[in-house]
Amino acid sequence: GTSKRIKVLTRLTLVVSDPSHCNILRSTSANIRLFDIIAVFPKTEKLFHIACTTLDVDLVCINVTEKLPFYFRRPPVNMAIDRGIYFELLYTPAIKDSTMRRYTVSNALSLMQICKGKNIVISSAAERPLELRGPYDVANLGLLFGLSESEAKAAVSTNCRATILHGETRKSACGIVYTVKKPRKVEEEETTLPAFKKAKTQA
Amino acid sequence: MVRFKNRYVLCEVVSEDPRCRQCIEDRAVGLAVRDAIGRVHGDYGLACCSISFTVKYLNAYTGTVLLRCRKDSYRLLCSALPFVRQLESRNQRYPCALNTLHVGGTIRTCQKFLIQYNRRQLLRLLQNCTNEEERRCVQKSLLSCSLTEEQSQSGDEEDDGSPE
Numbered sequence: 001g002t003s004k005r006i007k008v009l010t011r012l013t014l015v016v017s018d019p020s021h022c023n024i025l026r027s028t029s030a031n032i033r034l035f036d037i038i039a040v041f042p043k044t045e046k047l048f049h050i051a052c053t054t055l056d057v058d059l060v061c062i063n064v065t066e067k068l069p070f071y072f073r074r075p076p077v078n079m080a081i082d083r084g085i086y087f088e089l090l091y092t093p094a095i096k097d098s099t100m101r102r103y104t105v106s107n108a109l110s111l112m113q114i115c116k117g118k119n120i121v122i123s124s125a126a127e128r129p130l131e132l133r134g135p136y137d138v139a140n141l142g143l144l145f146g147l148s149e150s151e152a153k154a155a156v157s158t159n160c161r162a163t164i165l166h167g168e169t170r171k172s173a174c175g176i177v178y179t180v181k182k183p184r185k186v187e188e189e190e191t192t193l194p195a196f197k198k199a200k201t202q203a
Numbered sequence: 204m205v206r207f208k209n210r211y212v213l214c215e216v217v218s219e220d221p222r223c224r225q226c227i228e229d230r231a232v233g234l235a236v237r238d239a240i241g242r243v244h245g246d247y248g249l250a251c252c253s254i255s256f257t258v259k260y261l262n263a264y265t266g267t268v269l270l271r272c273r274k275d276s277y278r279l280l281c282s283a284l285p286f287v288r289q290l291e292s293r294n295q296r297y298p299c300a301l302n303t304l305h306v307g308g309t310i311r312t313c314q315k316f317l318i319q320y321n322r323r324q325l326l327r328l329l330q331n332c333t334n335e336e337e338r339r340c341v342q343k344s345l346l347s348c349s350l351t352e353e354q355s356q357s358g359d360e361e362d363d364g365s366p367e
Contacts, residue, residue, distance in 0.1 A: 095286055101243075130219060130299065133285045144243075144282050
């Protein structure tokens, strides 16, 4: 049957360990606009607070490879949920190594206790193609992280879609005005045509 | 009615090495899955899941595996499947991954799902066919995909023309 093409998006992850690193996000430089999704990886409690409350990002990455140096508190997490920012958990370190698995599960569970399973996105940090897992399996991993079944399924599907849309609103003026780069992206019917049909209509 | 309820988990073995196909046998897969459950859920999890655990069906050509476990412990099994990293048999190790396709209560539902899934895979293969000869072969197997009840009873779950 028809298989839709895979859309490859670009993403920028900023590892911030100092408040001065965040300045790059405030200045509306042209480089930031090139990326579809912007994620930030805060290393300290203060930066986590800043990221959840004021920074213009789509994802806040949660460290899974070592013990968290700070505890999550409820006010910044609730503010992030209201602003539409999602928390990202990685699962490939858990597959590779058993000490990482312990840190992953404990950090994920402590996050769950504060945010009650809302606004979670599970992604892999795979370096090789064999480290990827199918969506059903990733949703099952969400169960291990303390999510309920419906939340785990949402973490793989609807939350990811919402993150992409959140990234798109940054390109337009709060999602009201869209700038069209290529005519292909405007209509959704065109992207669902299979490749050979598309070639025929364009030829 | 008192009856033991089982869950059948249908998965697919994904690997980059083509030699891994020969290594796919029921004992190797069973050991790999048990090992993963032991690593993730510990001794308790391993004991829970191994009450009625077997590999019911295996197709080395397409890499399809059907596992059975008790209904009470299927969550432990499903959550441990992503942690399977390699298959080992005859002193050969191949890195691989298991991809869960479907969880069903009976073998019949898993079979129906597998037929639909294979039909979709065949359609996708048809698009990528380069040779006219291959194209005709695939089209013939696609057309013979529709089963009647008697045929499906004979355990014919693979309809892509490959011998079992």
